[in-house]
Amino acid sequence: xxxxxxxxSPTGYLHIGGLRTALYSYLWxxxxxxxxxxxxxxxxxxxxxxxxxxxxxxxFAWTGxxxxxxxxxxxxxxxxxxxxxxxxxxxxxxxxxxxxxxxxDELRASQSAQKIRPHYDGRYRDFKGEPPSGVEPVIRIKAxxxxxxxxxxxxxxxxxxxxxxxxxxxxxxxxxxxxTYNFVVTIDDALMGITDVIRGDDHLSNTPKQIVIYxxxxxxxxxxxxxxxxxxxxxxxxxKRDGALDVMEYKNEGYxxxxxxxxxxxxxxxxxxxxxxxxxxxxxxxxxNDINKSASAYNEEKLVWINAQYIKKLPVDRLVEELKFFxxxxxxxxxxxxxxxxxxxxxxxxxxxxQMVKNITQxxxxxDEKAYKKFIKGDALKNLEAFxxxxxxxxxxxxxxxxxxxxxxxxxxxxxxxxxxxxxxxIAMVGSAxxxxxxxxxxxxxxxxxxxxxxxxxxxxxxxxx
RNA sequence: GACCCCAUCGUCUAGUGGUCCAGGACCCCGCCCUCUCAAGGCGGUAACAGGGGUUCAAAUCCCCUUGGGGUCGCCA
Numbered sequence: 001x002x003x004x005x006x007x008x009s010p011t012g013y014l015h016i017g018g019l020r021t022a023l024y025s026y027l028w029x030x031x032x033x034x035x036x037x038x039x040x041x042x043x044x045x046x047x048x049x050x051x052x053x054x055x056x057x058x059x060f061a062w063t064g065x066x067x068x069x070x071x072x073x074x075x076x077x078x079x080x081x082x083x084x085x086x087x088x089x090x091x092x093x094x095x096x097x098x099x100x101x102x103x104x105d106e107l108r109a110s111q112s113a114q115k116i117r118p119h120y121d122g123r124y125r126d127f128k129g130e131p132p133s134g135v136e137p138v139i140r141i142k143a144x145x146x147x148x149x150x151x152x153x154x155x156x157x158x159x160x161x162x163x164x165x166x167x168x169x170x171x172x173x174x175x176x177x178x179x180t181y182n183f184v185v186t187i188d189d190a191l192m193g194i195t196d197v198i199r200g201d202d203h204l205s206n207t208p209k210q211i212v213i214y215x216x217x218x219x220x221x222x223x224x225x226x227x228x229x230x231x232x233x234x235x236x237x238x239x240k241r242d243g244a245l246d247v248m249e250y251k252n253e254g255y256x257x258x259x260x261x262x263x264x265x266x267x268x269x270x271x272x273x274x275x276x277x278x279x280x281x282x283x284x285x286x287x288x289n290d291i292n293k294s295a296s297a298y299n300e301e302k303l304v305w306i307n308a309q310y311i312k313k314l315p316v317d318r319l320v321e322e323l324k325f326f327x328x329x330x331x332x333x334x335x336x337x338x339x340x341x342x343x344x345x346x347x348x349x350x351x352x353x354x355q356m357v358k359n360i361t362q363x364x365x366x367x368d369e370k371a372y373k374k375f376i377k378g379d380a381l382k383n384l385e386a387f388x389x390x391x392x393x394x395x396x397x398x399x400x401x402x403x404x405x406x407x408x409x410x411x412x413x414x415x416x417x418x419x420x421x422x423x424x425x426x427i428a429m430v431g432s433a434x435x436x437x438x439x440x441x442x443x444x445x446x447x448x449x450x451x452x453x454x455x456x457x458x459x460x461x462x463x464x465x466x
Numbered sequence: 467g468a469c470c471c472c473a474u475c476g477u478c479u480a481g482u483g484g485u486c487c488a489g490g491a492c493c494c495c496g497c498c499c500u501c502u503c504a505a506g507g508c509g510g511u512a513a514c515a516g517g518g519g520u521u522c523a524a525a526u527c528c529c530c531u532u533g534g535g536g537u538c539g540c541c542a
Contacts, residue, residue: 112467165468305493422502
């Protein structure tokens, strides 16, 4: 059984980097018929907030990556962690250290001055005397004094750390009694039965510390996969300037969750030349051993392209559903299929699609000035008027092809080209020179509205109206 | 500074010693299609960081250099 987890700390929103490691963890669990668990790492009472935890859970829900079982909140498990601190204390594997913060700072400063790695010097490790009064001790774990800690990372391969330059007797419980990160992570991963830890490689150097804890507590050590960071196009750490960091911003910008996931899965992982993956395909092909060792750069253009691919393929009803978020309701619109299908080819985001839908379903409030100037001149209005009459004479048209037959006949009789009529009609229908095929638009707008919109344009007094 | 990780087109990547004067995708450019804008089709520009080895043969293995990144908290 493979059990993976995603364990964000609620200091803000869900970050896309976090989403990617969550996705990898999810895929690996599902591929193996295992479980994917969610744990909120809120041990730092000062910095964590309930709102942030909720925001993360909401963002997570939006992506559709469902977790198994209940969410575990570390803040509710302090007693548990304390019992393990006590266990190590009782077994002599951890000890109280009465060094004050000032003393620690001083030690670190002098070590830095000597150009050696700042580290705790173990002065209370074997302390037997009377503790200084007025100092609440921290609890430190007895780390190995020498040798090497190594493990096989599923992404990086064999990784070795020399105890001398990596470890010291690090703190597992603060002077206020609360446990520290590495300690609770280890305990929870062990108790939750996590078999495969997939996380960002900024945690690589935490791993030897956690191994020390696993061993002190007699827990099995899981497999580790440290996935490289996501950088910006300049190869620097991703920041707000480079695009959205908050997963929910992608929703606001009109990205589909499956497109975001597809984009993220390809950042650092690939399967042959395939670019588009359904969730099922990801599950089928994904293996964390295939994750690239090197960092990859965030590339918004590719995301946009992937999103557009999804918009082209998604069922109409699904898009109709997504449009609601942008205040566009076409669920009862009789020609919604035709509407969506004619627009989806040109929309890169749901947000854009929403705007395009509005442009067609609502009568134009104004006319694009440039387009008006360029195309509403010469005989344009005269032709429009004549076309309106032809429409009225012909009577109701329904489909795009009916409109087309009518228009072609109209043009032929007058020796006009489609070009002469198409743009003015477009402007009358949507207010600009850009839209799907005019016949599609006419059909979608509907006979009565078509006439009304033509009349509206005919009555419009443009700035350069003659 | 110490330690660790990394290095193929601008970007995401394929490539696990010969099939690679390096393949796909995004972007960009050109052409086609065309009632506009897209989409689509076709084509094009563009990379093995540098230097040493090993080998009959290296993008692929080893070493060094350079360049990037990460970590060194009573944060997570």
